Amino acid sequence: MPQNEHIELHRKRHGQRLDHHERKRKKESREVHERSHKAKKLIGLKAKLYHKQRHAEKIQMKKTLKMHEQRKTKQKNDDKTPEGAVPAYLLDREGQSRAKVLSNMIKQKRKEKAGKWEVPLPKVRAQGETEVLKVIKTGKRQKKAWKRMVTKVCFVGDGFTRKPPKYERFIRPMGLRFKKAHVTHPELKATFCLPILGVKKNPSSPLYTSLGVITKGTVVEVNVSELGLVTQGGKVIWGKYAQVTNNPENDGCINATVPGYPEFTRNVLTTTKNTKIQHAVGFQSQDHQEDR
Amino acid sequence: VIAADVERLLIQFQDEEGEVLGSPFDVPLDITPDKLQLVCNALLQKEEPVPLAFFVRGEAEVVSSLGSCVKALGVETEQVLPVVYQPQAVFRVRAVARCTSTLQGHTEAVISTAFSPTGKYLASGSGDTTVRFWDLMTETPHHTARGHTHWVLSIAWSPDGKKLASGCKNSQDGSIRVWDTVLGRCEKILTGHTQSVTCVKWGGDGLLYTSSQDRTVKVWRAKDGVQCRTLQGHAHWVNTLALSTDYVLRTGAFEPATATINPQDLTGSLEELKNQALQRYNKVRGSAPERLVSGSDDFTLFLWNPAEDKKPLARMTGHSALVNEVLFSPDTRLLASASFDKSIKIWDGRTGKYLMSLRGHVASVYQVAWSADSRLLVSGSSDSTLKVWDIKTGKLNMDLPGHADEVYAVDWSPDGQRVASGGKDKCLRIWRR
Numbered sequence: 001m002p003q004n005e006h007i008e009l010h011r012k013r014h015g016q017r018l019d020h021h022e023r024k025r026k027k028e029s030r031e032v033h034e035r036s037h038k039a040k041k042l043i044g045l046k047a048k049l050y051h052k053q054r055h056a057e058k059i060q061m062k063k064t065l066k067m068h069e070q071r072k073t074k075q076k077n078d079d080k081t082p083e084g085a086v087p088a089y090l091l092d093r094e095g096q097s098r099a100k101v102l103s104n105m106i107k108q109k110r111k112e113k114a115g116k117w118e119v120p121l122p123k124v125r126a127q128g129e130t131e132v133l134k135v136i137k138t139g140k141r142q143k144k145a146w147k148r149m150v151t152k153v154c155f156v157g158d159g160f161t162r163k164p165p166k167y168e169r170f171i172r173p174m175g176l177r178f179k180k181a182h183v184t185h186p187e188l189k190a191t192f193c194l195p196i197l198g199v200k201k202n203p204s205s206p207l208y209t210s211l212g213v214i215t216k217g218t219v220v221e222v223n224v225s226e227l228g229l230v231t232q233g234g235k236v237i238w239g240k241y242a243q244v245t246n247n248p249e250n251d252g253c254i255n256a257t258v259p260g261y262p263e264f265t266r267n268v269l270t271t272t273k274n275t276k277i278q279h280a281v282g283f284q285s286q287d288h289q290e291d292r
Numbered sequence: 293v294i295a296a297d298v299e300r301l302l303i304q305f306q307d308e309e310g311e312v313l314g315s316p317f318d319v320p321l322d323i324t325p326d327k328l329q330l331v332c333n334a335l336l337q338k339e340e341p342v343p344l345a346f347f348v349r350g351e352a353e354v355v356s357s358l359g360s361c362v363k364a365l366g367v368e369t370e371q372v373l374p375v376v377y378q379p380q381a382v383f384r385v386r387a388v389a390r391c392t393s394t395l396q397g398h399t400e401a402v403i404s405t406a407f408s409p410t411g412k413y414l415a416s417g418s419g420d421t422t423v424r425f426w427d428l429m430t431e432t433p434h435h436t437a438r439g440h441t442h443w444v445l446s447i448a449w450s451p452d453g454k455k456l457a458s459g460c461k462n463s464q465d466g467s468i469r470v471w472d473t474v475l476g477r478c479e480k481i482l483t484g485h486t487q488s489v490t491c492v493k494w495g496g497d498g499l500l501y502t503s504s505q506d507r508t509v510k511v512w513r514a515k516d517g518v519q520c521r522t523l524q525g526h527a528h529w530v531n532t533l534a535l536s537t538d539y540v541l542r543t544g545a546f547e548p549a550t551a552t553i554n555p556q557d558l559t560g561s562l563e564e565l566k567n568q569a570l571q572r573y574n575k576v577r578g579s580a581p582e583r584l585v586s587g588s589d590d591f592t593l594f595l596w597n598p599a600e601d602k603k604p605l606a607r608m609t610g611h612s613a614l615v616n617e618v619l620f621s622p623d624t625r626l627l628a629s630a631s632f633d634k635s636i637k638i639w640d641g642r643t644g645k646y647l648m649s650l651r652g653h654v655a656s657v658y659q660v661a662w663s664a665d666s667r668l669l670v671s672g673s674s675d676s677t678l679k680v681w682d683i684k685t686g687k688l689n690m691d692l693p694g695h696a697d698e699v700y701a702v703d704w705s706p707d708g709q710r711v712a713s714g715g716k717d718k719c720l721r722i723w724r725r
Contacts, residue, residue, distance in 0.1 A: 081442055085419015087403040087700045088445040088490070089531060089616050089658070091461070092505075228634075228654035230675045234693025236654055 120186075120243050120257050124217030126204040127152070132213060136171065147171060153178055153248035155196050155212045155220070170211055178214070181254040183222055183242045194222040196254075197239055214254060218244045222256070301362065302372045305332055308642075309579055316372045321359035328354065332377050343380045348373065381623065381665035383549045385708035387680045387689045388670070388723040393431040394694075395720040397424055402714025404446050404701045408453040409543045411705035412555035414712055415456055416720050417444030423458050428555070428710065431722055451544025452558060452565060464488030468502055470517065480517040484510055491533040495582050496541055496573050497599060503530035509586050511598045523596050525604055528589035532617050536583040536641060539622035539662070540576040543706045545569040548622075548664035551707030576624060583641070585627055587615030593629055595644040606644030610637055617659050621666035626683065628669055632656035636671055638683065648686040652679050661704040661711070672699035672713050678723070692723055 242256035400419030613633035655675035
């Protein structure tokens with residue numbers, strides 16, 4: 001093992017032997033014979049190791065040869081017909097409208113057995129009051145501290161009007177009010193920007209639910225009428241529950257996912273154990289439906 | 293200006309082609325369509341009274357009374373007013389309301405369905421390369437036809453109900469083949485389209501019409517395969533064609549008015565059947581030549597008179613997404629176009645004038661089918677529902693949910709009893725009253 005480049009240096013300075021290429025060629029052609037001699041004559045553990053390695057090499061060689069052969073000949077297509085049969089009018093079209101139509105083929109449990117949804121994020125960190133609400137001092141001497149300002153993103157409905165400023169205890173700043181959420185469907189891997197209809201449950205506290213505070217893990221209801229979903233009974237679905245997956249106050253947008261159509265499980269949404277905040281018991285999922 | 297106390301009006305009955313019936317006579321302004329019908333039937337002197345619809349100035353239908361129609365149009369009462377009468381179908385098809393069975397058996401999505409001309413048999417083609425025949429009496433599978441190597445994209449019955457032709461997907465090469473069904477071999481190959489052919493229609497006057505993705509519609513003479521005309525005008529792929537005499541060519545010698553509860557096979561020798569079919573064809577066609585409508589990806593439809601003219605009769609715009617299927621009504625008066633913009637538009641079959649839009653689907657409308665009396669329309673859509681529309685009122689008659697996935701193919705049987713629909717969920721559903 002040369003430790004330095006003296007060999008290469010010498011070659012650069014003085015060139016190679018005059019018969020270098022000839023010797024190289026002959027050595028390479030002898031190598032094949034030497035290999036086979038070795039393979040025949042080796043015994044014992046060395047033989048086992050050598051044969052194992054050689055076997056793997058041969059398999060690889062055969063594969064590459066076969067690939068080269070296939071590349072050269074034109075193959076007739078497979079007998080098996082491809083999936084995704086489509087009528088003639090849809091042949092040359094990508095399913096661009098498919099991304100908007102969620103597949104109704106997935107089996108759903110019947111709605112009579114009121115099931116509980118399994119939420120994508122079952123456990124979320126509960127947020128304490130000091131984190132979510134900031135104390136606002138008011139009064140002539142700025143001593144009264146009964147007002148609170150929400151520091152997280154919140155949702156207020158369409159017809160929201162503030163209470164008279166003198167009496168409002170919770171301030172929800174306009175800059176932190178959001179109306180739309182980016183909802184991802186996990187099966188389709190498509191994301192839609194859908195208007196929020198309301199905050200269903202904030203796992204940290206019912207107070208936050210009533211205020212409309214949206215933090216990570218909150219379940220919100222979104223308006224899915226633009227997706228054109230239809231239940232098997234023919235009703236058009238216009239609302240769905242989605243769970244928020246990011247911290248909206250850090251990102252400036254609300255990302256949420258819709259749980260798939262899973263088996264319904266018992267308990268839905270809990271907070272981690274090291275806070276005193278209660279479990280949020282699962283709620284009934286009922287997609288809002290309108291009769292057509 | 294109509295004076296308020298004018299009570300009577302001179303009218304002259306005309307049929308659709310302009311021939312007058314009888315002489316002008318006086319009627320009170322508040323006459324209703326029923327009474328007009330009685331009078332007209334008396335003039336027509338037929339054995340059985342035929343239901344008629346009346347139109348003033350070709351557009352406004354007389355709905356409640358002649359007076360309201362006249363007032364709306366503001367017609368002068370001094371002159372003789374021509375009133376066009378149109379015979380409607382004698383029989384009435386009832387809307388389908390319930391799904392009587394789900395026929396399973398296909399192992400891939402059902403792509404095309406077709407009832408035989410008398411409505412006795414049902415065939416469906418699917419992505420699993422088979423064509424299955426279904427027995428409608430018991431609503432069970434009858435027979436599976438294997439042989440294709442790829443998805444069966446389209447099926448069509450011969451008008452005598454004895455043969456079914458099916459086509460499967462292969463590389464699209466833009467040529468059209470004319471096959472001899474008796475000897476089973478290809479007679480002619482018509483080339484001319486530069487891109488794949490999307491639709492082929494046999495006309496009744498010895499012409500063959502084809503549309504292609506190269507934005508043209510070509511007219512060929514069926515006898516020798518010579519290309520007569522190329523109809524240009526579309527700006528994008530031409531998806532679909534419809535002939536005004538489509539329905540009557542499809543049903544052949546079978547007259548939907550004579551349908552019975554149990555569909556029967558056509559009886560009679562080939563000559564008799566041919567004669568009957570020819571008579572029916574001439575009656576529907578009238579004196580004007582066949583009209584052709586083409587629907588395209590450029591969101592418009594063109595109405596052509598292909599036997600005579602290279603220029604279109606009318607261009608029908610209004611859709612906001614590509615037009616997937618166009619279909620003339622069986623009496624050739626109306627035209628329905630289904631589009632990916634979730635609506636169906638109804639146009640006048642003669643002039644191409646827009647009549648109404650049928651909205652209700654929440655996703656692209658894929659296919660439509662007319663009932664045999666031209667009063668109802670069923671549409672299948674990507675939102676997995678079918679909807680039955682009443683054309684007279686322009687409203688939704690019946691909503692038929694039940695498919696688990698997109699509905700790819702819809703057909704109404706010519707005897708009006710059943711609707712068959714097949715879709716991505718691999719099931720074929722039969723709907724009845």
